[in-house]
Amino acid sequence: MHALRIFWISWKFHLKSLSLSGFFLLISVLQPLIFATIAFYMHRAGAREGSLLYVALGAGLMGMWSSTLFGSGGAIQWQRWQGTLEILVAAPPRFILTVLPLTLATASIGLYSVVATLFWGGVLFDVPLELEHPGLFALALPATVLGLGLLGLVMASTFVLYRHANAFSNLLEYPIWLVTGLLIPVSLLPGFVEPLSWVLAPTWGVRAIRESALGGEPLAAIGMCLALSAAYALIASVTMANFERLARSRATLSLT
């Protein structure tokens, strides 16, 4: 009960805090709209038009990935710069419990992206929002947020070991958009890419959301999101404990 209260209050706090950041609004709202616009025009002008709703949902997930990547990848570093890392580590709750709401909040503001691209598509490109399985769509969204948020927790605890985590985050934005099939089918990519995509939550998140919106069997993809979330949670609990132990023993907690 105590842990749930910490989670709920921290998640709300970080959600509000991130929603006030111009940078996060840019990457979670404006940037997906830019990519959605380009993709809409490319598909309209191309010989194979495809479904514009497919593009709108993919662009929404692009924004969700960007906010998770930049927010979670730099989560510990930001706490360092703000001077709050020591306070969080010294607080009675386990450190992972204070970081998890932050990484989930970074994935949650990605929902702005989904709403923004669907609204944009509807208003400017007449993309109809007719969901095949509305109930499963409502289930797929939080499952995707959970998957990305817990992947964010893994990134938060591992990127901190890399001194230039921000540059690393920049590097990972486009490749993940590409290999997880957010705007193009993974089958178009070279064969070695597909196994890589299987261990990444955005792959299953976008499948779950698309299949619930456009038709298909989204339950398997939702299940994969949840299974990957459990795996990420396990990995993050080990890496986060390792980070905390090393930082304490080497006295490097506040070193930037």
Next chain:
Amino acid sequence: MRHARIFFIGGLLSFRALFSFLRPEIYVPGMLVAPIFQILLFVYIGRSASLESDEFYVIGNAIQYAAVPCLFAMTFTIAGERYQRTLGYILITPAPRLPLFLGRTLPVIVNGFFVAAFSLVVGSAIVGVDIPRSAYAPLALVTAVSIFSCTGLGLVSAGIGLLIREQAVLTNVLFGLLLVFTGANAPLDSLPAWVQAFSEGLPFTHGIEAARRVADGAALDSVAGLVGAEALIGTLYAIAGYAFIRTTETLSRRYATLERA
């Protein structure tokens, strides 16, 4: 002589001082690897939509990605001085302003050109685009003019950066606008008429078009109009940016707001 010294040496010193953090572990992911993935993303979207050839996206994105070094670096040449608390010292020097500010653009142009050239060569090699050797020199010239043009816009962004706090957001927005409206990915004739009219006034629009034609074997003479338009747009932005910086400098003295944002 003094002007030339401030332009060349001052510009180089400023670049080295402000961008000392651009070590290989930062430069390589951000400036050399990221544009390749941008190229790949749009090449595959293009294939998926059966729209244009791979060459279309390689050239469009290689040149367009140079907006990152051009816009961010130009904005940072002013914002970075403020961050390091050296902007005030620079503005009270008796150094003439024209070489002082324009000298800062030269290293940015050189870096932008390198990023675009690298992306073009590596991107072409990865997706198998073959550009004839005879097109290398004109392509280099067109790319250089496009980079100059975008650096002009960067100077405007630097001026705006003196007034607002969220400079990174501003430059990201400008980068996004260039990605959509310059025809780097969506062919201009597929965009609405008002967008096409707007794109005429943006850096890269004419340069990317000229580069594509040159890569397809057109002679430099035949794209002289496009290259001239690109150079003119860059010059106009540079003049506007310089004037804007001078104006905001005066205002910041009057209202004591130099370090405020």
